[in-house]
Amino acid sequence: xxxxxxxxxxxxxxxxxxxxxxxxxxxxxxxxxxxxxxxxxxxxxxxxxxxxxxxxxxxxxxxxxxxxxxxxxxxxxxxxxxxxxxxxxxxxxxxxxxxxxxxxxxxxxxxxxxxxxxxxxxxxxxxxxxxxxxxxxxxxxxxxxxxxxxxxxxxxxxxxxxxxxxxxxxxxxxxxxxxxxxxxxxxxxxxxxxxxxxxxxxxxxxxxxxxxxxxxxxxxxxxxxxxxxxxxxxxxxxxxxxxxxxxxxxxxxxxxxxxxx
Amino acid sequence: xxxxxxxxxxxxxxxxxxxxxxxxxxxxxxxxxxxxxxxxxxxxxxxxxxxxxxxxxxxxxxxxxxxxxxxxxxxxxxxxxxxxxxxxxxxxxxxxxxxxxxxxxxxxxxxxxxxxxxxxxxxxxxxxxxxxxxxxxxxxxxxxxxxxxxxxxxxxxxxxxxxxxxxxxxxxxxxxxxxxxxxxxxxxxxxxxxxxxxxxxxxxxxxxxxxxxxxxxxxxxxxxxxxxxxxxxxxxxxxxxxxxxxxxxxxxxxxxxxxxxxxxxxxxxxxxxxxxxxxxxxxxxxxxxxxxxxxxxxxxxxxxxxxxxxxxxxxxxxxxxxxxxxxxxxxxxxxxxxxxxxxxxxxxxxxxxxxxxxxxxxxxxxxxxxxxxxxxxxxxxxxxxxxxxxxxxxxxxxxxxxxxxxxxxxxxxxxxxxxxxxxxxxxxxxxxxxxxxxxxxxxxxxxxxxxxxxxxxxxxxxxxxxxxxxxxxxxxxxxxxxxxxxxxxxxxxxxxxxxxxxxxxxxxxxxxxxxxxxxxxxxxxxxxxxxxxxxxxxxxxxxxxxxxxxxxxxxxxxxxxxxxxxxxxxxxxxxxxxxxxxxxxxxxxxxxxxxxxxxxxxxxxxxxxxxxxxxxxxxxxxxxxxxxxxxxxxxxxxx
Numbered sequence: 001x002x003x004x005x006x007x008x009x010x011x012x013x014x015x016x017x018x019x020x021x022x023x024x025x026x027x028x029x030x031x032x033x034x035x036x037x038x039x040x041x042x043x044x045x046x047x048x049x050x051x052x053x054x055x056x057x058x059x060x061x062x063x064x065x066x067x068x069x070x071x072x073x074x075x076x077x078x079x080x081x082x083x084x085x086x087x088x089x090x091x092x093x094x095x096x097x098x099x100x101x102x103x104x105x106x107x108x109x110x111x112x113x114x115x116x117x118x119x120x121x122x123x124x125x126x127x128x129x130x131x132x133x134x135x136x137x138x139x140x141x142x143x144x145x146x147x148x149x150x151x152x153x154x155x156x157x158x159x160x161x162x163x164x165x166x167x168x169x170x171x172x173x174x175x176x177x178x179x180x181x182x183x184x185x186x187x188x189x190x191x192x193x194x195x196x197x198x199x200x201x202x203x204x205x206x207x208x209x210x211x212x213x214x215x216x217x218x219x220x221x222x223x224x225x226x227x228x229x230x231x232x233x234x235x236x237x238x239x240x241x242x243x244x245x246x247x248x249x250x251x252x253x254x255x256x257x258x259x260x261x
Numbered sequence: 262x263x264x265x266x267x268x269x270x271x272x273x274x275x276x277x278x279x280x281x282x283x284x285x286x287x288x289x290x291x292x293x294x295x296x297x298x299x300x301x302x303x304x305x306x307x308x309x310x311x312x313x314x315x316x317x318x319x320x321x322x323x324x325x326x327x328x329x330x331x332x333x334x335x336x337x338x339x340x341x342x343x344x345x346x347x348x349x350x351x352x353x354x355x356x357x358x359x360x361x362x363x364x365x366x367x368x369x370x371x372x373x374x375x376x377x378x379x380x381x382x383x384x385x386x387x388x389x390x391x392x393x394x395x396x397x398x399x400x401x402x403x404x405x406x407x408x409x410x411x412x413x414x415x416x417x418x419x420x421x422x423x424x425x426x427x428x429x430x431x432x433x434x435x436x437x438x439x440x441x442x443x444x445x446x447x448x449x450x451x452x453x454x455x456x457x458x459x460x461x462x463x464x465x466x467x468x469x470x471x472x473x474x475x476x477x478x479x480x481x482x483x484x485x486x487x488x489x490x491x492x493x494x495x496x497x498x499x500x501x502x503x504x505x506x507x508x509x510x511x512x513x514x515x516x517x518x519x520x521x522x523x524x525x526x527x528x529x530x531x532x533x534x535x536x537x538x539x540x541x542x543x544x545x546x547x548x549x550x551x552x553x554x555x556x557x558x559x560x561x562x563x564x565x566x567x568x569x570x571x572x573x574x575x576x577x578x579x580x581x582x583x584x585x586x587x588x589x590x591x592x593x594x595x596x597x598x599x600x601x602x603x604x605x606x607x608x609x610x611x612x613x614x615x616x617x618x619x620x621x622x623x624x625x626x627x628x629x630x631x632x633x634x635x636x637x638x639x640x641x642x643x644x645x646x647x648x649x650x651x652x653x654x655x656x657x658x659x660x661x662x663x664x665x666x667x668x669x670x671x672x673x674x675x676x677x678x679x680x681x682x683x684x685x686x687x688x689x690x691x692x693x694x695x696x697x698x699x700x701x702x703x704x705x706x707x708x709x710x711x712x713x714x715x716x717x718x719x720x721x722x723x724x725x726x727x728x729x730x731x732x733x734x735x736x737x738x739x740x741x742x743x744x745x746x747x748x749x750x751x752x753x754x755x756x757x758x759x760x761x762x763x764x765x766x767x768x769x770x771x772x773x774x775x776x777x778x779x780x781x782x783x784x785x786x787x788x789x790x791x792x793x794x795x796x797x798x799x800x801x802x803x804x805x806x807x808x809x810x811x812x813x814x815x816x817x818x819x820x821x822x823x824x825x826x827x828x829x830x831x832x833x834x835x836x837x838x839x840x841x842x843x844x845x846x847x848x849x850x851x852x853x854x855x856x857x858x859x860x861x862x863x864x865x866x867x868x869x870x871x872x873x874x875x876x877x878x879x880x881x882x883x884x885x886x887x888x889x890x891x892x893x894x895x896x897x898x899x900x
Contacts, residue, residue: 053769074768075765076768076770076772076773077771079768079769079771079772080771084771085769087766087769091763091765092766093762094762094763095758095762095826096759096762103752103755104756104758104759104770105770107771107772108770108771110752114748114784117747117753118745118748118753119744120747124751167770171770171771
């Protein structure tokens with residue numbers, strides 16, 4: 001078993017104004033794992049994603065990706081290292097079709113330059129073919145085939161989130177950060193998504209998932225990190241976290257005396 | 262000493278008028294967060310109305326003054342009500358810059374129709390004998406000019422700081438959404454600020470009218486001056502606008518007095534570009550930090566698909582190619598040889614448009630100085646051939662080198678700038694090149710232009726006459742279309758379009774945004790440069806107005822009304838704006854007006870241009886909706 005960390009967060013703090021969104025947080029994401037990042041609203045989960053990709057810069061502390069410090073690196077460079085994310089509110093490219101959106105995700109893997117593309121030289125043509133085959137496959141896997149030629153922005157929000165996942169997978173991630181992938185999906189769709197996420201993880205992609213759907217989280221993740229008010233309050237397997245009193249407290253509030261006695 | 266003091270007086274007088282235009286800019290920027298390039302037009306409108314009322318209809322000065330002011334404000338209010346305010350809710354800030362460029366063109370066209378193209382000068386308000394104080398001569402207009410500036414600055418300050426309306430205006434400028442929630446009528450405040458700004462512009466025109474000469478296209482000059490003042494001084498600050506205006510007046514008069522009047526604006530523009538690099542907020546940054554995001558959210562572009570199926574695209578491409586190939590034969594047979602020359606010009610503009618479409622249509626970067634690269638390509642090629650006897654193809658290549666170097670340097674500035682600052686930097690660059698093409702007269706022949714340029718020749722064949730040039734130019738168009746079409750259907754095109762839509766999402770996919778912006782800008786500049794060279798070789802003549810900022814605006818108009826982000830769409834814009842005025846001479850007078858109206862209308866109501874409407878029609882009549890055509894490889898362009 002690979003014991004290396006895909007992500008190592010060490011004493012990271014991030015404040016907005018006077019509010020500590022993330023306060024002295026440390027945890028790690030094992031390479032190859034499917035780790036869930038959960039917690040009540042405002043716990044700092046999405047802030048953590050923005051810190052991973054340097055959209056936010058931490059006030060203090062370090063974040064390492066396979067041992068490499070990410071400090072001062074631009075977001076696109078981080079993505080090219082294989083750390084790919086989706087957004088809490090899906091950010092699809094509005095003026096493009098579903099297929100074009102997924103194709104745009106292939107950018108990192110394309111090695112032909114603009115001249116080769118402009119003149120349709122062999123490398124550009126063969127790459128474009130490969131990329132289109134892969135995109136068609138991913139669109140099929142995520143159940144978007146019937147809307148492939150539709151404008152991305154016209155999709156319902158749930159499908160936009162699936163489209164974002166397809167686009168992220170197109171980039172060939174080593175570590176995939178998914179922010180609320182099941183938001184806007186019905187139960188059947190959520191079940192299919194769960195199977196898909198497990199399959200992607202089994203294929204060797206490390207995954208960090210922020211999600212509010214607890215049955216989904218408990219069924220797919222190997223490891224859970226619980227944040228509350230910017231701090232890690234629990235950490236462990238789904239069973240251990242479910243039994244943790246502090247977690248229950250964070251979600252449902254402190255058990256009052258009358259109930260306890 | 263005497264001379265120096267008189268230059269300073271002249272500079273301050275001119276600067277006072279600039280300051281007034283700049284105040285209009287600053288007011289609108291504070292309230293709406295956008296730049297109104299039509300601001301300078303109100304100066305000319307106000308002055309020419311006063312001319313008509315006072316000097317033609319012989320109304321007393323005071324009545325004529327009030328009447329002119331009233332009409333100017335009325336025009337400004339109507340524009341705000343029916344064009345600018347609705348546009349603010351539809352367009353991003355950079356789009357507003359393009360829209361107001363269209364309004365400026367509209368005004369020039371309208372003034373041309375009302376007052377003709379001759380220059381006007383107003384009579385001084387109180388006699389023409391200069392005052393003499395301590396041996397210094399003051400023009401009689403100076404107390405009026407200084408008085409108006411001081412009065413307006415004070416009035417603005419008073420209204421904004423001491424009245425409820427002022428408080429509401431300031432609230433809108435800081436956060437329109439929150440102001441609306443507090444019960445402030447944002448729409449009314451916005452229209453009010455445009456109305457007041459147009460009035461300030463009108464007054465500026467009336468008090469400076471006796472000092473300068475006014476022409477239908479003078480609006481652009483005042484817009485430029487006001488815009489330079491406000492950018493140097495600080496666009497969000499009234500005090501900055503006044504400082505910038507006075508400073509610009511001093512710089513221009515000083516440069517004219519000591520160096521050469523040809524370069525007076527050059528120096529100001531170099532200062533301006535330096536300012537944009539070092540301190541984009543201007544000398545005096547506004548105290549209120551405007552939340553740029555507030556109005557800039559959710560400006561999604563149109564969802565109208567301009568795609569044709571590969572089949573439809575191929576059919577259309579073949580039809581176009583056949584038409585293009587036989588056009589000279591047909592035209593010569595029917596005696597339309599004059600039209601052939603216009604087709605050559607249309608093709609040249611189309612080449613420049615292909616480049617602009619990559620920058621603006623695909624990458625979403627507003628370039629208002631596109632013709633500057635035509636100028637560099639044109640003049641470098643012309644000078645290499647005429648002064649150094651180099652072969653034309655070497656001239657074209659040298660032009661490319663010069664254009665790409667300048668584009669790369671300009672990109673150092675623009676990649677760091679966002680939204681309308683990019684538009685402003687490219688506009689300043691275009692204006693700078695304008696002053697150089699006129700000013701470097703030893704090289705360029707100055708305003709009257711450069712003659713004796715040879716026709717293009719290569720491998721011993723000279724492209725002389727319209728037919729040869731026609732095939733040369735449209736050959737380049739077709740090669741450009743194929744090459745760019747390929748690139749835009751590949752990863753490169755998708756990267757540019759993703760940058761246009763959402764830079765954060767693009768970065769998250771590993772796209773090096775600044776680098777691809779630079780690429781897009783270089784490609785665009787390259788195409789413009791080639792177009793400029795071909796223009797010089799085709800006419801065997803090149804003058805500054807053939808490649809001026811006016812042409813930059815015209816090219817943008819062609820792109821927007823044709824359909825941006827489509828490569829082929831702009832051909833519709835080119836045909837409308839170059840062929841129709843040639844084919845129907847009586848239309849020539851209306852060209853400027855029509856160009857402005859078309860640009861504004863297209864910005865507001867046809868975001869995918871006429872080409873979007875055209876492809877929608879084709880899809881409807883060929884029975885294939887986008888859903889029913891199984892197209893694994895969508896054709897983005899028809900050719």
